[in-house]
Amino acid sequence: MQELSFLALWLTGGAAEASRLPLALLLVFGTAKLLAELFERLGQPGIVGEILAGVILGPSLLGWIAPNELLKTLADLGVMFLLFRVGLEVKPSELMKLGGTATVVAMAGVMVPFAFGWLILAAWGAPRIEAFFLGAAMVATSIGITAQVLAAKGLLRQRSSQIILAAAVIDDVLGLLVLALVSSMARGSVNLLEIGMTALVAVLFVVFIAKWGTRAVGRVVPRMQASLRVAEGEFSLALILLFALSLAAIWIGIAAIVGAFLAGMALAEGVGQRVRDLSHGATELLVPFFLAGIGLHVDLRAFQTPSIISLAVVVLVAAVVSKFIGCGLAAWPLGRADAIRIGVGMVPRGEVGMVVAQIGLALGVIPQSVYSVVVLMAVATTLIAPPLLKLAYRGIESAEAAEDGLRLG
Amino acid sequence: MQELSFLALWLTGGAAEASRLPLALLLVFGTAKLLAELFERLGQPGIVGEILAGVILGPSLLGWIAPNELLKTLADLGVMFLLFRVGLEVKPSELMKLGGTATVVAMAGVMVPFAFGWLILAAWGAPRIEAFFLGAAMVATSIGITAQVLAAKGLLRQRSSQIILAAAVIDDVLGLLVLALVSSMARGSVNLLEIGMTALVAVLFVVFIAKWGTRAVGRVVPRMQASLRVAEGEFSLALILLFALSLAAIWIGIAAIVGAFLAGMALAEGVGQRVRDLSHGATELLVPFFLAGIGLHVDLRAFQTPSIISLAVVVLVAAVVSKFIGCGLAAWPLGRADAIRIGVGMVPRGEVGMVVAQIGLALGVIPQSVYSVVVLMAVATTLIAPPLLKLAYRGIESAEAAEDGLRLG
Numbered sequence: 001m002q003e004l005s006f007l008a009l010w011l012t013g014g015a016a017e018a019s020r021l022p023l024a025l026l027l028v029f030g031t032a033k034l035l036a037e038l039f040e041r042l043g044q045p046g047i048v049g050e051i052l053a054g055v056i057l058g059p060s061l062l063g064w065i066a067p068n069e070l071l072k073t074l075a076d077l078g079v080m081f082l083l084f085r086v087g088l089e090v091k092p093s094e095l096m097k098l099g100g101t102a103t104v105v106a107m108a109g110v111m112v113p114f115a116f117g118w119l120i121l122a123a124w125g126a127p128r129i130e131a132f133f134l135g136a137a138m139v140a141t142s143i144g145i146t147a148q149v150l151a152a153k154g155l156l157r158q159r160s161s162q163i164i165l166a167a168a169v170i171d172d173v174l175g176l177l178v179l180a181l182v183s184s185m186a187r188g189s190v191n192l193l194e195i196g197m198t199a200l201v202a203v204l205f206v207v208f209i210a211k212w213g214t215r216a217v218g219r220v221v222p223r224m225q226a227s228l229r230v231a232e233g234e235f236s237l238a239l240i241l242l243f244a245l246s247l248a249a250i251w252i253g254i255a256a257i258v259g260a261f262l263a264g265m266a267l268a269e270g271v272g273q274r275v276r277d278l279s280h281g282a283t284e285l286l287v288p289f290f291l292a293g294i295g296l297h298v299d300l301r302a303f304q305t306p307s308i309i310s311l312a313v314v315v316l317v318a319a320v321v322s323k324f325i326g327c328g329l330a331a332w333p334l335g336r337a338d339a340i341r342i343g344v345g346m347v348p349r350g351e352v353g354m355v356v357a358q359i360g361l362a363l364g365v366i367p368q369s370v371y372s373v374v375v376l377m378a379v380a381t382t383l384i385a386p387p388l389l390k391l392a393y394r395g396i397e398s399a400e401a402a403e404d405g406l407r408l409g
Numbered sequence: 410m411q412e413l414s415f416l417a418l419w420l421t422g423g424a425a426e427a428s429r430l431p432l433a434l435l436l437v438f439g440t441a442k443l444l445a446e447l448f449e450r451l452g453q454p455g456i457v458g459e460i461l462a463g464v465i466l467g468p469s470l471l472g473w474i475a476p477n478e479l480l481k482t483l484a485d486l487g488v489m490f491l492l493f494r495v496g497l498e499v500k501p502s503e504l505m506k507l508g509g510t511a512t513v514v515a516m517a518g519v520m521v522p523f524a525f526g527w528l529i530l531a532a533w534g535a536p537r538i539e540a541f542f543l544g545a546a547m548v549a550t551s552i553g554i555t556a557q558v559l560a561a562k563g564l565l566r567q568r569s570s571q572i573i574l575a576a577a578v579i580d581d582v583l584g585l586l587v588l589a590l591v592s593s594m595a596r597g598s599v600n601l602l603e604i605g606m607t608a609l610v611a612v613l614f615v616v617f618i619a620k621w622g623t624r625a626v627g628r629v630v631p632r633m634q635a636s637l638r639v640a641e642g643e644f645s646l647a648l649i650l651l652f653a654l655s656l657a658a659i660w661i662g663i664a665a666i667v668g669a670f671l672a673g674m675a676l677a678e679g680v681g682q683r684v685r686d687l688s689h690g691a692t693e694l695l696v697p698f699f700l701a702g703i704g705l706h707v708d709l710r711a712f713q714t715p716s717i718i719s720l721a722v723v724v725l726v727a728a729v730v731s732k733f734i735g736c737g738l739a740a741w742p743l744g745r746a747d748a749i750r751i752g753v754g755m756v757p758r759g760e761v762g763m764v765v766a767q768i769g770l771a772l773g774v775i776p777q778s779v780y781s782v783v784v785l786m787a788v789a790t791t792l793i794a795p796p797l798l799k800l801a802y803r804g805i806e807s808a809e810a811a812e813d814g815l816r817l818g
Contacts, residue, residue, distance in 0.1 A: 030649050046638075239694060280687060
């Protein structure tokens with residue numbers, strides 16, 4: 001029997017290892033698209049179905065798939081391409097005009113949620129630093145979810161959409177600073193000089209790329225591309241810029257996706273339809289892994305005592321209300337309709353809040369229960385925002401989409 | 410200093426982890442495309458530059474990048490998309506007509522290299538089973554390299570190209586059987602019944618998909634697509650078929666890329682240009698990781714004694730000559746020009762030979778030195794084939810490419 005068992009072992013053993021990738025691809029992509037189709041048929045945004053695919057496949061329900069490096073690679077690539085693709089549709093000149101309003105929206109959207117989070121845990125009787133961490137976890141908007149919804153509906157060129165995008169980028173920088181501040185408080189003392197330096201470098205990077213990077217790229221890429229011999233050279237150049245700016249963003253201390261967005265924006269006025277189509281192919285392949293990956297992180301089994309369930313409900317409500325009020329009020333001068341759109345568009349927290357909670361857990365300043373609450377809040381806000389966005393943009397949707405047929409997702 | 414060092418640690422530590430993906434993307438993709446451009450300017454195929462990028466970045470020279478799971482994921486996805494994309498350009502009806510010739514080419518291309526590999530190590534005085542393993546490692550053609558060259562030059566519709574593709578698929582099944590045979594010999598005895606069953610299932614799978622799968626897909630996909638609400642539904646359906654057939658191929662015991670090729674071929678007559686463009690985007694992003702990944706595996710530091718260098722040279726020459734003669738003679742009835750093209754097109758061994766050598770090493774029947782020689786042979790044949798293919802197809806190239814503008818890579 002030895003030879004038989006060896007062959008069987010070789011085939012199944014080899015197959016088990018070799019089948020990991022296609023099995024993960026089929027399960028995650030297939031389930032995500034199946035649920036997206038189902039949600040679209042129910043009149044809901046498909047993106048909600050794709051996130052729920054992760055919740056269903058993950059530890060909460062079926063337990064078929066745990067977050068692993070393979071899926072993380074695809075998810076990280078997915079959100080990079082998503083923001084790159086969104087950047088490609090944004091004209092930096094238009095975005096810069098809205099910079100003032102966006103900054104006010106971003107700042108209000110940081111301060112109000114931070115205050116809410118802090119006050120909730122303070123009222124709960126938690127230590128001050130724990131309350132600060134919950135506040136920090138409620139600060140940063142996840143630009144990916146809103147961008148995907150707006151892109152899918154062809155709404156990226158709306159004024160409110162552009163303000164959301166710009167505010168979310170500024171928000172990311174502010175969120176980093178809040179995190180650096182509470183992290184150093186957790187360690188005992190605060191070095192304001194270093195935090196200030198980080199802030200300065202991050203702001204300079206974003207402004208430099210948005211303002212001068214665009215012009216440089218607009219001049220260099222067409223010239224380089226004309227002399228390239230390699231096939232699809234323009235697309236290759238665009239990808240190299242995407243990877244380089246993502247890396248630079250991380251080195252500077254902000255999220256890779258901000259670099260990806262800036263790379264797209266820098267190329268927005270310089271590249272042709274071919275680069276957009278090819279990027280779109282990569283985006284369509286990879287984004288479901290980002291969306292399902294968000295859902296995979298939640299573990300509903302953590303919510304079993306009334307105490308943690310009520311904390312989760314309070315935090316979730318506060319997360320939605322605080323962003324909506326903070327950003328909505330800041331955008332009030334633009335009129336009620338746009339203020340509501342901007343308020344809703346800034347609601348999703350996604351992976352940024354999770355990272356803050358992970359650091360708090362690693363530093364030992366927040367307990368496992370608060371960590372679970374933050375993850376649930378992050379996932380639930382990403383699930384709540386798309387249907388609200390759909391409502392807030394009702395009416396406009398069909399007009400612009402019909403007008404230029406611009407549909408990304 | 411504690412707070413400063415913490416912040417620095419958090420920033421650099423967090424950045425080091427977070428920057429792994431964009432750093433790997435930038436280094437591998439950027440170097441691959443830079444060298445591809447260089448080689449194109451030197452009048453050589455860009456693919457050679459992309460493989461060399463892996464050799465340069467890998468342990469042989471710079472040692473900046475070692476094969477890791479992140480790169481393996483992208484490389485495995487890359488070769489799946491490459492074969493899918495190639496399948497999309499192949500009409501199954503045309504391919505089936507050439508099935509007879511392709512089978513003869515594949516069989517000769519298995520037997521002659523196996524005999525050469527066996528005889529070399531037998532003459533070297535190695536044990537019989539070691540000689541069999543070298544023979545087995547020299548058997549399977551790597552369809553990816555040749556397909557990429559032919560696709561890049563717009564030559565996939567040539568009769569010789571179609572025979573190469575079909576023969577390489579058959580070759581993969583035959584290579585599996587040879588491997589199963591020598592593996593079970595290494596374990597002491599051979600179960601011909603089980604090997605025969607595996608062969609039968611594999612052949613039935615390939616024939617079934619190529620013959621009836623195409624028709625089924627051709628009817629089902631357009632109908633399903635028309636009723637889909639989700640954006641880019643046709644592309645999503647195509648990807649689900651790609652992942653499902655790749656998985657099925659592995660479960661049946663053949664390579665995932667054969668499933669990917671069959672998925673492409675099944676869709677070739679049913680899907681529109683949009684699916685081709687979107688697949689092309691994913692392919693352009695991912696294929697450089699497959700090509701550079703091949704180069705990453707070679708470690709030139711293993712070749713230091715005259716004995717191993719001379720063995721490597723003999724094996725490499727035998728690998729090229731045996732495939733060229735075996736397949737070339739089998740294709741002789743098609744005329745000298747096509748026989749030469751087919752002989753050259755079947756030369757690259759790539760990752761399949763490496764897998765055989767890994768199993769031999771794991772079973773303890775081949776020493777480390779022979780393993781290194783096989784890996785060098787696999788990488789060197791992929792480097793030698795593209796310039797030879799370019800020569801063999803000289804003259805035709807411009808005609809077809811100009812005629813229909815079909816350029817994939």
